Amino acid sequence: MTITATPLERLQDALPDADWIVDVSRVARLSQDFAWYSPVLKRQLADKRADIAVRPRTEDEIRGVVAACAKEGIPITVRGSGTGNYGQCIPLRGGLVLDLSAYNGFGWVRGGVGRAQAGIRLAAFDDEARPHGWELRWLPSTFRSATLGGLFGGGFGGAGSITYGPLAAPGNVLGLRVMTVEPEPRVLELRGAEAMLLHHTYGTNGIVLELEVALAPATPWTECIALFDAGDAGYAAALECASALAAAPGISKKEVCFLGAPVPDYLAPLAEWLPTGCHALLLSIAPQSEAPVQAMVAAHGGRIGYRRNADEVRAGKKTLLEYTWNHTTLHAMKLDPTLTYLQTGFDPARHVEQVKALERALGGEVLMHLEFLRTKDGALTCSGLQLVRFSTEERLEQIMQIHRAHGVHVNNPHVYIVEDGKQGRLNPGVVEMKRRLDPQGLLNPGKLRGWEQASQAQPLAA
Ligand SMILES: Cc1cc2nc3c(=O)[nH]c(=O)nc-3n(C[C@H](O)[C@H](O)[C@H](O)COP(=O)(O)OP(=O)(O)OC[C@H]3O[C@@H](n4cnc5c(N)ncnc54)[C@H](O)[C@@H]3O)c2cc1C
Numbered sequence: 001m002t003i004t005a006t007p008l009e010r011l012q013d014a015l016p017d018a019d020w021i022v023d024v025s026r027v028a029r030l031s032q033d034f035a036w037y038s039p040v041l042k043r044q045l046a047d048k049r050a051d052i053a054v055r056p057r058t059e060d061e062i063r064g065v066v067a068a069c070a071k072e073g074i075p076i077t078v079r080g081s082g083t084g085n086y087g088q089c090i091p092l093r094g095g096l097v098l099d100l101s102a103y104n105g106f107g108w109v110r111g112g113v114g115r116a117q118a119g120i121r122l123a124a125f126d127d128e129a130r131p132h133g134w135e136l137r138w139l140p141s142t143f144r145s146a147t148l149g150g151l152f153g154g155g156f157g158g159a160g161s162i163t164y165g166p167l168a169a170p171g172n173v174l175g176l177r178v179m180t181v182e183p184e185p186r187v188l189e190l191r192g193a194e195a196m197l198l199h200h201t202y203g204t205n206g207i208v209l210e211l212e213v214a215l216a217p218a219t220p221w222t223e224c225i226a227l228f229d230a231g232d233a234g235y236a237a238a239l240e241c242a243s244a245l246a247a248a249p250g251i252s253k254k255e256v257c258f259l260g261a262p263v264p265d266y267l268a269p270l271a272e273w274l275p276t277g278c279h280a281l282l283l284s285i286a287p288q289s290e291a292p293v294q295a296m297v298a299a300h301g302g303r304i305g306y307r308r309n310a311d312e313v314r315a316g317k318k319t320l321l322e323y324t325w326n327h328t329t330l331h332a333m334k335l336d337p338t339l340t341y342l343q344t345g346f347d348p349a350r351h352v353e354q355v356k357a358l359e360r361a362l363g364g365e366v367l368m369h370l371e372f373l374r375t376k377d378g379a380l381t382c383s384g385l386q387l388v389r390f391s392t393e394e395r396l397e398q399i400m401q402i403h404r405a406h407g408v409h410v411n412n413p414h415v416y417i418v419e420d421g422k423q424g425r426l427n428p429g430v431v432e433m434k435r436r437l438d439p440q441g442l443l444n445p446g447k448l449r450g451w452e453q454a455s456q457a458q459p460l461a462a
Contacts, residue, residue, distance in 0.1 A: 008051055008052055008074070010072060011069065011074060014064065014067075015054075015064045015065060018054050018056060018064070018065060019054060019056070019057070020052065021052065021054065021055065021099075027049060027097070030050065030053045030082070031048065031049035031089075031091055031097060033086075033088060034084065034085045034326075037341060038085075038086070038413055039390055039396075039414075040415075041086060041414060041415075041416060044087075045090050045416065048090050049090075049094070050091045050097040051094045052095075053096065053097035053099055054099065055099045055101065055102045056102065057102045059103075062207070062209070063179065063187075065098065067182075067183055067185055069096055069442060070183045070440060073440065073442070074442065075093050075094065075096065075442050075443075076096050076098050076207075077091040077443075077444050078098045078100060078153065078203035078207055078208075079097050079100065079101070079150075080146060080149050080151075080153070081101060081142070081146050083150065084150065084154040086414075086421060088154040088416070091444070092416075092445065092447065093445050095442075100117075100119035101119045103118060103119040103209070104116075104121065104147070105120070106120060109128070109132040109134055114129050115212040116148055116210065117210050118147060118149025118152075118208045118210060118211060119147050119148075120148050121143075121147055122136060122142075122146055122151060123144045129215055129218070130218045132218075133218050134215035134218055135218045136213070136216070137160050137172055137213070137214060137215060138157040138159065138160040138161050138172075139158045139159045139254075139321060140158035140326075141159070141323075141324050142327075143321070148213075151167065152199055152208060152211055153199075153202060154200065154202055154203075155200070156168075156200070159254045159255040160216065161373040162246055162373050162374060163253070164216065165373065165375060165377075166373070166376055168200070169374070169376045169378075171214055172213065173214075174212045174213060175191040175211075175212040176189070176211050177210040178190060178207060178208050179209055180436075180438070181207065181437065181438045181439075181440065182439065188437075197429045197432075201430055202447050202448075204418060204444045204447050204448040204451070205430055205431075205443065206434075206437040206438065219252065220286075220309065220310030221285065221313070222286070222309050222310065223283065223306075223319065223320040223321075224283045224306060224307045224308075225270070225280055225281065226241065226280065226283060226293075226297040226302045226305070227275065227302055227303055227305040228279040228281075230261055230277035230279070234261075235260055238260070238281060238300070240352060241281065242256050242257075242258040243351070243372065244300070245281070245283070245293060245297075245372075246372035248296070250292065251286075251289040251296075252289050253283065253284060253285045253286070255324060256283055257282040257325075257371055258279075258281055258368070258369070258370040258371075259281070259328065261277050262277065262367060263332065263387060264279070264280045266332035266336070267323050267328070267331050268334070268335060269331070270306075281297075282320045282323055282324050283320075287309070290307075325385065326341070328369050328387075329369075329387065339390065340387075340388050340390045340396070341385055341387055341413060342385070342386045343384070343385060343410070343411040344403055344408045344409060344411070345375075345381070345383050345384075345408065345409035346381050347407050347408070348381040351382050354406055354408055355382070355384075358402075361402060361406070366387070366388050366399060369386055369387060370384050371385060384408070400412065417447055417448075419448075431451050434448065
């Protein structure tokens with residue numbers, strides 16, 4: 001090593017055998033996620049990127065990289081697969097991308113609990129668990145590419161949340177193994193509520209190495225599309241049917257997704273099953289629930305226009321899940337790149353009325369896409385991933401304000417600060433955890449306002 005070596009050169013010298021990525025275009029790619037869904041974030045984050053990336057394969061390699069970064073004061077942004085939506089793994093202050101996608105070993109399944117390394121893809125985890133009679137409780141529509149650590153660090157839930165709620169519901173995530181960011185990194189096991197202080201914090205307060213999660217009984221899910229006629233009456237019928245199906249305690253389901261016209265028209269690969277102008281429900285249900293679902297759909301004036309059993313879904317490599325959640329947005333933006341989206345939470349006591357009122361207020365400009373689910377506390381409701389015909393940032397803000405005025409929560413997807421996406425609410429324990437696990441403030445700096453404010457009030461570095 002020469003005395004003129006830069007911090008980045010010393011970092012590579014410390015671990016010559018690690019899988020370093022220095023090629024500018026590859027580093028730029030690894031500095032991106034799906035922030036481009038938002039015209040606001042696209043503008044704000046366009047020039048943000050890391051200086052270098054590394055793809056460690058073992059805990060020892062991760063420890064070596066983290067120790068060297070802590071000694072040199074180099075920022076670290078942890079990355080799974082980069083399918084996050086709000087610039088979660090876009091480094092604001094350069095430094096290193098710690099790509100954990102090769103740290104992906106499956107651990108074990110024991111009586112309804114599974115454990116794996118953070119970089120495992122969710123589909124791979126599910127494939128490992130199924131022969132034991134279990135499956136993941138939630139599959140985001142990105143399950144083929146997204147990692148377990150990334151879902152925990154930046155995700156919410158997905159198909160399955162209709163039964164088990166979001167990841168944040170107590171009992172879903174049981175524990176984790178985490179590495180501190182210090183010149184001598186420590187590895188800790190955190191359980192229960194303490195572990196959840198690292199959930200949805202965008203990798204700002206700890207590097208999660210392993211996760212232990214509760215599982216659901218493996219089920220051969222059947223996928224169906226329920227169709228409802230174009231027009232206001234069909235819209236109301238489809239919405240009420242979705243809510244009734246979601247609430248029906250005897251019907252086992254993994255997914256109930258409502259798409260009000262014209263959203264189905266944007267799902268081009270499903271066009272042969274979605275008549276122009278229809279309203280549609282995308283459903284994933286247990287085989288024994290198929291007949292009662294058909295009856296409920298018929299009672300609401302709809303019909304089943306598409307059906308595949310689990311074997312057909314697997315053989316056809318096409319699952320309706322990849323048309324739900326934020327995949328709906330992706331398909332729509334492929335056809336119309338001027339669209340953007342919202343993330344909203346409706347009131348369990350009056351969600352159907354709120355949806356109807358917002359459709360009356362904003363229909364045509366805001367296109368309704370709802371995911372039915374249970375809240376963290378178990379109440380049944382729906383969450384909106386509405387498509388928005390974007391005009392200006394001011395109008396986008398007004399649209400969110402109109403939702404709030406109707407009593408609908410907005411989890412703003414057009415901001416990159418952890419607190420701003422949660423309407424300003426954050427458990428103070430999150431910042432306290434960062435003080436414990438990342439005392440130098442090197443993890444994804446600039447994203448956790450509570451930490452930035454505390455650091456300005458008094459220097460926090462050890
Ligand atoms: C088309 C599309 C559909 C989507 N559908 C859903 C959905 O159904 N449900 C849902 O919840 N989300 C959804 N998302 C968001 C995203 O897919 C999920 O959040 C996903 O699980 C993220 O996984 P990832 O591996 O890509 O994480 P990344 O994007 O790589 O990381 C997400 C955040 O977690 C942090 N992180 C990653 N690994 C670790 C770790 N080991 N330790 C600490 N922090 C870490 C990162 O720093 C980053 O801040 C969707 C996104 C897209 C683009």
